[in-house]
Amino acid sequence: MHSAASTAPRLGPDEPVPTPVGLREALPVWARIAALSFGGPAGQIAVMHRILVEERRWISENRFLHALNFCTLLPGPEAQQLATYVGWLMHGVRGGLLAGGLFVLPGLVAIMALSWIYALYGQAGLVAGLFFGLKAAVLAIVAQAVLRIGRRALRSRVMVALAAAAFVAIFVLDVPFPLIIVAAGVIGYLGGRAGRPEFRAGGGHGSGAAIASGPFLLGDDALPQERATPGATLRSAALWAALWLIPVAALLLVLGPDDVFGRIAVFFSKMAMVTFGGAYAVLAYVAQQAVEHYGWLKPGEMLDGLGMAETTPGPLIMVTQFVGFMAAFRAPGALPPLLAGTLGGLLTTWVTFTPCFLWIFVGAPYVERLRGNAALSGALSAITAAVVGVILNLAVWFALHTVFREVRPVTAGPLRLDVPVLASVDPFALVLALAAIVAVFRFGAGMVPTLAACAAAGMALHGAGLV
Template identity: 80%
Template sequence: MAGATLTRSAVSPAPTAAPVPVTLREAIPVWARIASLSFGGPAGQIAVMHRILVDERRWISENRFLHALNFCTLLPGPEAQQLATYVGWLMHGTRGGIVAGGLFVLPGVIAIMALSWIYALYGNVGVVAGLFFGLKAAVLAIVAQAVLRIGRRALKSQAMIALAAASFVAIFLLDVPFPVIVLTAGAIGYVGGKAGLPQFRVGGGHGASGKVDTGPYLLGDDELLREHATLGQTLSVLAVWAALWLVPVALVLALVGPASVYGLIAVFFSKMAMVTFGGAYAVLAYVAQQAVEHYGWLRPGEMLDGLGLAETTPGPLIMVTQFVGFMAAFRNPGGLPPLLAGTLGGLLTTWVTFAPCFLWIFVGAPYVERLRGNRPLAGALSAITAAVVGVILNLAVWFALHTIFAEVRPVSVGPLRLDLPVLSSLDPWALLQAVAALIAVFRFRAGVVPTLIACSAAGVLLHLTGIVA
């Protein structure tokens, strides 16, 4: 756990010297950089982490990274933030996990809070709308790039490609729930892994030998945790993090009552934190329905505005819940100034949304690490990652439709259910911006930050010239 140390076994020597070990203090700027570049939803965030942690820094091997990602996709909550927490824990114990996971969220907390203030005070301000108009095109290109990047890494056999394709069809055309897709893929991978099929090995397929990746990495395939968690340690970690999560909820209920807006926020988003499989998009409809129709916290359409804020700021897309909590308390301030009430509501929402994420990682990661050599489990997790590629592709298509077209119409044909764009609602300037962003990213290999800056500037310019409203 916090005192866990790493040691290299004698599986095989690294072909070259491994990178110099880093201290937690030296790792902080790298985690801060990852956090500042974490745009574009889970696909883009995972791609950024992979590029920096695996390709640039050589802190963790390809297979080790994918193993951690496979586990995080099984958990409720934002998989990218949990992946950062997992890798931070691997490198520097509990303190490293808190730093990596906390920093991953911090820029989004600040950005969403600032934008929530602007939204509450000024609404759809023209220049801000132009900024978001441009940023959406950039995010679309970044997500498309990330889907391809993750797909190349994870889909290394025909079986994995087939699973990703089936996953996309299931969720895009058949509206199959995300948990069903995950469980089905996991069962298929478990059977394939138990049978020893190479297509279901981590990094396997196309004749892969299944050899370990010897590095050079700080955390290569042959790195093992010297100390595994005991039952007592697990129960201790569970008690500490459950208390950090639930004691504030109990205090809120005791001080202001369960019927207050803060009590409703604490209970509702705590329950949501336990069932948010599939990320922000998977729970968007449910949260929107509850926030608009049941609680009356948001007006129709404002949930999409909040999602737009989360899409165009660093951090997990589930940060949209902070916007919901802010607006709920802003409009029901009680005896507090509305902005102060909104700030407290947003921060409470963020706490009960993300505190459970650390609990899942710190309790589960030691056991998942112990099972890294388990073939059936490795096969199940690899198959789940392949299925998630299909789910992320579905999200990319969803986002593209809602970026380029002003209106999308649901259509049902027998068992098939899909959203079709209303062609007459095509926004030519949004399309042009998206194409330009795609060309910049794929043809000229523009980075995330330059693409975001260029597109946002173009959006503001289009607004100032009156071309877009």
Template identity: 65%
Template sequence: MTAVSFRDAFWVWARIAALSFGGPAAQIAVMHRILVDEKRWIGETRFLHALNYCMLLPGPEAQQLATYIGWLMHRTPGGLMAGLLFIFPGMVAILALSWLYVLAGHIGAVEGLFFGLKAAVLAVVLQAVQRVGKKALRNRPLWAMAGASFIAIHAFDLPFPLIIVVAGIIGYLGGKLGWAAFDLHQSHGSTGRGLSDADSLLGNGVPDHAKPSLRWSLIIAGAFLTLWLGPVLALNIVLGPDNVFSTIASFFSKMAVVTFGGAYAVLAYVAQEAVQTYGWLQPGEMLDGLGLAETTPGPLIMVTQFVGFLGAWRAPGSLDPLLAATLGGLLTTWVTFTPCFLWIFLGAPYVEALRGQKALSAALTAITAAVVGVILNLAVWFALHVLFWSVRPWSGYGLHLDLPDPGSLDLGALALTLAAILLLFRFKRGTGEVLAGCAVVGVVVKLLAGM
């Protein structure tokens, strides 16, 4: 079907993976520039067609887009190659930095590094609220849905999956009933005009392996469900459901099904459960992990590997803590990303039918609006734990709130956070540049304080 050899494709996907910094928008832009404009492997319309489908799925859309295009060009092996390469650099980097974190995290320079990253990460999350909100909230009903979502998760402590399900049902029904508020034809920007599908290497035709087949669907679903859920069931049977590895496998498998709306949305859910329910890490450590993920290539959701790493580090059982942590981190990555391949290999042949359903598009519109409220909750949660030394829970009248102690305000963190916000919003500096600058300032401040 294609003149591109598997070997040549490997090196191109490796190059894309190495450049996959800056979150999904930047990663998709890099793929567009290389695959559409430079290599001319795929046309503009087909690229956006694939992206629209990936936006409907739970999980990291950029990684799934790479898997989709790799599958389109070189069947299942091509999809596996592209998807795995997209994950690999970030997985290795996060694992190495996690080792550094637990072994040298109390050294002054390392403490300073994470002090600076926390301030920058808070500014980056606020920027994510602004960007997603500007795109998603185009009318009053969607603003109301975002507000209701924020109140539900922030004040009433309702679980993230429930909010997503309710929003999706409202949007789906709205689409069925023809409500104008949910009839939004969202377009995804690109880095250039792009070429037509007719001029691309793939052309306009549909490859034989991309046509729906019930037999193939059953085979691929069985294979990847076994790869994904087999280890989860085995760990629960052998070690018991209360073992840390069983808990990690079960929790992140559940998370993989509800991660609509991107990494920032699901991080509120992960932070809530990992910190408050399971006690795998402290609020400040969650921020540290997000800082690591922001500064390494690959999907931002790779921060979950850091969470699993610390969870197993603190409950290693009979294993060496570092070995247990390493296994916990890798297990988290396995159950987080294996479903991503299932969604693509199983669903991609049916993408035309999915894209033609207005009600499904309306459900996505409603979910995206709800996600804005969830990300705002994440920003508020991060702000409380970055800017204040002491935060206490308060409950009453059905509400569950975290209230800061005003006297515990960290003026240094506040100053650095305001500087990061100014750089991002006023001077339009890049995320990587702001993260690096704040990290350097944090190291200098901690070293001077220790002198």
């Protein structure tokens, strides 16, 4: 699962049982995890595994992997939900709020600050050059995500066909992302229920990892603080659904569905229910809707936002806060633009992450019922395969709008393609993108050095008056 797990020392069975941990003692540990949560979900999950399983021995390897498998079945950012789940497992709802809330906080503050800078100075001076360079690095990172997830997910011809169908559906036929996910899930569910070997989940996140041994605070047989009861489930569902949906309903009632805040609330609430497969998958749909349907952003600006999210701690899906900020900043109504942008960004984050607590606090007490369910495993496998095609669409879409200054939509019946104007190629963007791809794939450069090098190159080019 994690490179850290394969190199960490194994704990012996004679190790002392870890001392019980209260919320106050857990706070600095969750703060440390939040501060180190760079590199997308794979890196974030690796950090959690190293700290929670290997260093602190708060939770056993099997419990950690079981929690992770449950979180991959849910819509939303799996790393943030995994932190919420483990926090809930240890200290109930208060622990889940502490762990999940802290996981989001650094990214919320960082993206908000960068959004202010971008809104005020994004097209001026070295800031413009910085974001010009970040776009090239983002292309390489997204391409790497396609290959990484593809190696894990496309283990049969059926899965390859699902990925190809998803790519054609979203890139050529303009089929909505949620419909693609639902269709893939139904196909996988039926295939898993029928016992087809192509739909069995193989490997997963934890394949090949060394297993930490020794006593844990929460071993394989330990019971969580809070048990599942129908009354508690209904109360939890009602509370978190109200926290999520009452603000949305109030905005629609007071401002109307055509106001920018109403649109932000509705659009990102829908995203919270269908964001299976991780941030890269849903960002393809968010980018196309934000740019082409709502007109909130330009294509290059979406790449700038993704560059922000890649270089700050927290879930990658925090890029949606930048989208909400810019949407409200550009349609502030009677509010000052920066205030409207700030409120739009906070609203986006609220409707994106509040449902995550709903899924965990309602679903976690019943999670044992999902263990070994072939139909659900088949649905997850098919959704993951379809996500590969969706992420490939994201990479192609970003590449077209980064390397070429002009892209024209071409329609023919049900087909719709974005075709680049070859004469509009940006040679500096092309060279930077190719250099980032070579650095990542040929020399194994990490995400942060690649982003830093491309940002520096972009600022140098801008300083020389070349971009």
